[in-house]
Amino acid sequence: MQIKQRFTSAGLASAFTVVLAGCMVGPNYKKPVVPVPPTFAGATASADNSQSPIAYTNWWKVFNDPVLSDLETQADQANRDIKIAVAHVDQASAFTQGVRSQLYPTIGIGASGLRAREAQNRPNNGNTAGHAATYNDTQLSLAASYEFDAWGRIRRSIESARATQEASHADLRFVTLSVESDVAVTYYNLRQTDQELQILSNTIDTLRQSLDLTTSLFQKGLSSELEVKQAQTLLDQTTAQQHAAELQRAQMEHGLAVLLGRTVESFSLPAAPLQSLPPQIPIGLPANLLERRPDIVEADRSVAAATAQIGVAKAAYFPQLSLTGLAGYESSNAAHLLNWQNSIASLGTSVAAPLFTGGRLKAGVEQAQAVYRQSLAQYEKTVLGAYRETEDQLSALHFLEQEADAQGRAVQEAQQAQAIATARYKSGLVSYLDVVVAEQTVLANERSAAQIAGERMVASVVLIKTLGGGWNGTATP
Numbered sequence: 001m002q003i004k005q006r007f008t009s010a011g012l013a014s015a016f017t018v019v020l021a022g023c024m025v026g027p028n029y030k031k032p033v034v035p036v037p038p039t040f041a042g043a044t045a046s047a048d049n050s051q052s053p054i055a056y057t058n059w060w061k062v063f064n065d066p067v068l069s070d071l072e073t074q075a076d077q078a079n080r081d082i083k084i085a086v087a088h089v090d091q092a093s094a095f096t097q098g099v100r101s102q103l104y105p106t107i108g109i110g111a112s113g114l115r116a117r118e119a120q121n122r123p124n125n126g127n128t129a130g131h132a133a134t135y136n137d138t139q140l141s142l143a144a145s146y147e148f149d150a151w152g153r154i155r156r157s158i159e160s161a162r163a164t165q166e167a168s169h170a171d172l173r174f175v176t177l178s179v180e181s182d183v184a185v186t187y188y189n190l191r192q193t194d195q196e197l198q199i200l201s202n203t204i205d206t207l208r209q210s211l212d213l214t215t216s217l218f219q220k221g222l223s224s225e226l227e228v229k230q231a232q233t234l235l236d237q238t239t240a241q242q243h244a245a246e247l248q249r250a251q252m253e254h255g256l257a258v259l260l261g262r263t264v265e266s267f268s269l270p271a272a273p274l275q276s277l278p279p280q281i282p283i284g285l286p287a288n289l290l291e292r293r294p295d296i297v298e299a300d301r302s303v304a305a306a307t308a309q310i311g312v313a314k315a316a317y318f319p320q321l322s323l324t325g326l327a328g329y330e331s332s333n334a335a336h337l338l339n340w341q342n343s344i345a346s347l348g349t350s351v352a353a354p355l356f357t358g359g360r361l362k363a364g365v366e367q368a369q370a371v372y373r374q375s376l377a378q379y380e381k382t383v384l385g386a387y388r389e390t391e392d393q394l395s396a397l398h399f400l401e402q403e404a405d406a407q408g409r410a411v412q413e414a415q416q417a418q419a420i421a422t423a424r425y426k427s428g429l430v431s432y433l434d435v436v437v438a439e440q441t442v443l444a445n446e447r448s449a450a451q452i453a454g455e456r457m458v459a460s461v462v463l464i465k466t467l468g469g470g471w472n473g474t475a476t477p
Contacts, residue, residue, distance in 0.1 A: 024152025025318070026311020029159070029304045032376055034383040036287045040394055059470045060184055062279045063460075067272070068187050071260065075183045076176065078261030085168075085175040092168035096161040102154045105146040112139045113334075138337050141328030141344070148321040156311035163308065167301035173469075174294035181465040183259050185458050190252040191274035192454025193245055198273045199446045200242040207235040207439065210422075214432060227432035234436055238443065274453055278460035281397065290386045292468035299379040306372040313368040316361050319353035386466060393463035400456045407449045414442040 060072045076082065114137040149155055211231040217223035257267035290296055324347075331342040354361060421438035424430045464470055 023150060024155055024311060025314045026152070026156055027307055029163075029307045032300065032303055032379050034380050036290070036383065036387050038287055040287055040387075040390055057469075059464050060180065062464075062470075063184075063276065063457075065276065067269075068184060071183050071187060071256065072180055074260045074262075075179055079179045079259060080261055081175050081179055082172070085172040089165075089168045089172050092161075092165040096158070096165045099154070099157045099161040102147070102157070103149065105144050107142065107144045110139075110141050110143060110328075113137070114139075136332045136334070137330065138332070138334045139328065139330045139344075140337060141326055141330075143326045144324070146323045148323070150321050151315040151318040153312055153315035156308045156315065160305045160308035160312065163301045163304035167298045167305065170294045170298035170301060172294075174298060177294060177465055177469055179259060181461050183256065184461040186252055186256050186259065188274065188454055188457040188461065190249060190256070190269065191272060192450055192457075193249045193252065194271045195273035195450040195453070196447050197242065197245050197249065197271065199443070199450060200238060200245060203439070203443050203446075204235065204238055204242065207231070207238055210435065210439070211235055213426075222428070223432070230432055230436050234439065274450065274457070276457070278397065278456045281394070281460075281463065287387065289467050290383060290390065293386050293466070294468065296379070296382050296386060296468075299375070299382045302375040303372070303379050306368070306375040310365065310368040310372060313361070313364040316364060317354065319351050322350045322352075324348050324350070389466040390463065393459050393466055396459040397456065397463065400452060400459060404449070404452045404456060407445065407452050411442070411445045411449050414438070414445045418442045 058069075058072075060068055115134070116137065117134040118132065120132040147154070211228070214223055214228050214231040218225060218228050253267065253269055254264045256269065257264045260267065325345075326347075327343070327345045329337050329339075329342045330344050331337045331339070336342060418435075418438040418441070421430065421434045425432055425435045
């Protein structure tokens with residue numbers, strides 16, 4: 001009967017421990033919900049629904065530009081911002097491992113040696129028959145301590161650390177995507193500048209011919225010196241624009257070098273005017289694509305981490321249950337230290353509960369709840385901002401396509417007007433001022449067309465970034 005009672009008591013104690021271990025205070029994470037329309041309003045701007053889906057990695061291949069692909073590969077391997085983000089991921093991973101280690105006992109080994117002399121008139125001097133004594137004390141011990149996670153403080157801490165680690169992974173993806181999009185945007189801006197430089201170079205050749213013609217006519221008495229000066233002024237003005245564009249290109253090339261993790265003097269990109277068109281965007285892009293955006297994933301994981309921290313703060317209200325133990329050997333003679341008769345051991349438990357903290361625990365809970373509300377609002381703000389950014393780029397692609405068509409017609413009409421003005425000037429029917437106006441109009445319209453082409457490519461890149469790296473509807477990586 002006594003044996004049965006002992007087993008029953010042990011079983012109850014074990015069951016109580018299991019129940020405590022399964023208890024966790026604080027709220028559980030719930031995914032935030034932000035109401036957005038099921039599809040993007042501007043997703044019907046394209047009539048092509050056959051475009052291959054792209055997402056996450058190598059999204060730039062949709063542009064079919066081997067030079068861009070090579071630049072993106074270099075940036076992924078050497079960009080310093082990406083390396084910093086990788087280090088943050090490693091830090092978060094190590095922190096999570098450190099928090100998780102609290103689930104297990106802490107075990108340590110210790111050794112000590114002591115030689116001491118005690119006075120004759122010391123209190124309780126019975127072991128040495130009232131005499132002074134000099135002795136050695138050698139100790140070798142193994143100590144262990146363990147905290148029962150009765151209220152889930154450690155498990156909530158692990159939840160928070162793991163969510164923070166996941167947020168750091170999302171931040172790495174966000175940094176990588178940002179760097180990749182910066183490379184593509186800078187690249188297409190540079191190609192746009194190359195196209196403008198080609199236009200300026202061709203225009204300068206034409207203006208030199210016009211200057212030669214005007215000078216020849218002036219020498220023959222068929223033109224005035226004013227017209228020569230007008231031709232020279234227009235040539236110099238266009239040459240100045242060419243130098244300004246060259247400066248702009250050099251600065252963009254320098255920016256690309258830094259994005260690739262290289263020094264400025266070690267990088268150069270041969271000129272190649274922009275010729276490609278932006279990729280077609282499929283019809284009916286679902287708005288839930290935004291859930292894959294790394295900044296939204298990061299914000300969501302921050303909400304999860306803040307939720308778990310509320311539980312950590314609430315667990316501080318409850319008693320902390322700990323178990324400590326020690327086993328080892330102690331002897332005044334080191335040669336006999338490991339004899340069984342010299343073994344020592346102890347096992348103890350402790351319970352510590354807060355009685356008065358001056359409102360510190362309450363303040364900790366309120367602070368954790370405030371951080372949660374902040375992270376939730378930040379998540380909602382990020383989602384709404386992402387939706388707006390996507391609609392902005394879809395609208396930009398739609399209207400830039402129309403603008404490009406209209407600007408293309410304007411270029412053709414300006415070129416025709418220039419040909420007419422030049423022919424009429426050669427015939428002596430109009431002054432050279434008409435030619436000047438026509439040539440300026442052609443140059444302005446051609447440069448505008450090049451700028452619109454560059455803006456279309458940039459808008460495509462930014463749209464892919466706002467969609468989290470593409471328009472493939474697969475799950476978040």
